[in-house]
Amino acid sequence: MEAVELLRVLGNKYNAEILRATNEPKSAQELSDELEIPIATSYRRIEELTEAELLELSGREFSEEGRRTKVYRRNIDTLKVSFEERQIDVEAEDRPDEENSLADVWRDLKAE
Numbered sequence: 001m002e003a004v005e006l007l008r009v010l011g012n013k014y015n016a017e018i019l020r021a022t023n024e025p026k027s028a029q030e031l032s033d034e035l036e037i038p039i040a041t042s043y044r045r046i047e048e049l050t051e052a053e054l055l056e057l058s059g060r061e062f063s064e065e066g067r068r069t070k071v072y073r074r075n076i077d078t079l080k081v082s083f084e085e086r087q088i089d090v091e092a093e094d095r096p097d098e099e100n101s102l103a104d105v106w107r108d109l110k111a112e
Contacts, residue, residue: 001052003090007081009052014045018055025058025071046072 001009010016017035026034032042049055050072058073080091 003081003088006052006054006090007088009048009054010079012045012048014041015049018042018045018049019074019076022055022072022074025061025073027061027063027069027071029063029069030071049074 014035014037018031021031021034028039028042028046031037031046032039035042037045046055050057054074054076055072056075058071060068061071063069082089082091
C-alpha cells in the first residue's frame with residue numbers, strides 16, 4: 001500500500017484507537033464496547049485496517065453468549081513516517097512471530 005493511502009487509513013476516525021486496543025485479540029463487539037463506537041463502525045474500520053494489512057484475523061473465540069466470534073489483532077508494533085525530499089515514506093515494524101505465537105498460546109489457555 002502506498003504511503004499516502006496508508007496515512008489516509010490511519011487518519012480515519014477510530015482506526016488508530018483500534019490499532020492501539022488490539023495488542024491482544026479482540027472482537028468487533030469488544031472494540032465497540034471498549035472504544036464506545038457503533039458496532040457497524042467497528043466492523044467497517046476492522047475491514048479497512050485488515051485490507052491495509054495493519055490488522056489481522058487472529059482466530060475465533062467464544063463470546064459471552066456462547067457464539068464463536070472472529071477476533072482481530074494488530075500485526076504491527078511501530079509505524080514510522082518520514083517526509084524527505086518531497087516524498088512521504090511510511091515504514092511499518094511487524095510484530096515478531098514469537099510474540100504472536102505466545103499470545104495465541106496464552107489466549108487458548110485462558111479459554112480452557
